[in-house]
Amino acid sequence: MQRFFRYSTSNHNNLEQNPKHKFAQRHALNVYNANAIYSFIPKNACSSLRTTIAHANGLIKDKSEFNWIHNNNSTFIANLSELIKAKYTFTVLRCPFSRLVSSYLDKIVTRDRIAWNYIDVHQRNIDIEDITFEFFVQSMMKPHVRNSDIHWRPQKDFLVYEEYDDYFSLENFSNVENTLKRRLGIKLIDARSLTKHGADQYDFFDGRELWKLKPFEILTQKLNGKIPRAVEMYNDELKNLVINSYKNDIDFYKEKIGSETLMFT
Numbered sequence: 001m002q003r004f005f006r007y008s009t010s011n012h013n014n015l016e017q018n019p020k021h022k023f024a025q026r027h028a029l030n031v032y033n034a035n036a037i038y039s040f041i042p043k044n045a046c047s048s049l050r051t052t053i054a055h056a057n058g059l060i061k062d063k064s065e066f067n068w069i070h071n072n073n074s075t076f077i078a079n080l081s082e083l084i085k086a087k088y089t090f091t092v093l094r095c096p097f098s099r100l101v102s103s104y105l106d107k108i109v110t111r112d113r114i115a116w117n118y119i120d121v122h123q124r125n126i127d128i129e130d131i132t133f134e135f136f137v138q139s140m141m142k143p144h145v146r147n148s149d150i151h152w153r154p155q156k157d158f159l160v161y162e163e164y165d166d167y168f169s170l171e172n173f174s175n176v177e178n179t180l181k182r183r184l185g186i187k188l189i190d191a192r193s194l195t196k197h198g199a200d201q202y203d204f205f206d207g208r209e210l211w212k213l214k215p216f217e218i219l220t221q222k223l224n225g226k227i228p229r230a231v232e233m234y235n236d237e238l239k240n241l242v243i244n245s246y247k248n249d250i251d252f253y254k255e256k257i258g259s260e261t262l263m264f265t
Helices: 019-025 046-056 063-071 080-085 096-109 113-121 133-139 174-184 215-223 236-245 247-256
Strands: 028-031 036-039 088-093 166-169 203-205 226-228
Touching: 028 046, 046 063, 046 174, 088 174, 088 247, 096 113, 096 133, 096 215, 096 236, 096 247, 133 236, 166 174, 215 226, 236 247
Parallel strands: 036 088, 088 166, 203 226
Antiparallel strands: 028 036
16 A cells, blocks of 8 residues: 655645644654554543553553653654555544543643643733633634644644554544554553543533533542533533534544544534
8 A cells, every 4th residue: 555645745845844744743653563653643542552552662561661651752753764664554533522621621620731831822811710611612713722732733633644544533442452453463551540531530520511610620520530521511602613623623533433423413
């Protein structure tokens, strides 16, 4: 199968000066013994897959050493030759509605350094407690905000190839484990219980107009082991804003995965 690159002709500069291609290339990782490429997209189980690849490449022995991955995002980046010669390519997509909620709960509510970067993007004209989920989604209508951080940047931006051999979905994650074992002979290391990012690590709390809750109110619940259900963070206005802001991602997800696992259709 001949592979073509998604962004190589987005401009006619030298490829090293092509920002779209270079961004996608930085997220394409080698699985060396299998001559495979994995394009990682933040918030799409990438910690589990980066841990799996670190183990497959012989850099860590087991998941107890998974923290190694956080300072080694660039260790397995593929060069142009490796990208061209890859025998197998794959990536994991996620429902854009779900991914946005996850980014908010992980990065804004918990006051991660990324939350302060988000405030910087707003010229520090907002306070951390101003960033309700409603405010967060509304801000994604602005391209410079939407592209300001990899955890909510559109998923298509991370894909270096026009086509991949396999597109998996986070919503049917068991397919990843089965296919990697069959095609590459590697065992998936599921690190979600270690990162505490997955919704399956929490109970749920109920409430009205959850999209208006202040981050500290959600954080208090989260510290007690509870988070809001992702679907209940949206009203009709916010659904439509995401549909407009992430139209390309939603259409791409429908094309490669289908509509059944989208939060809203």
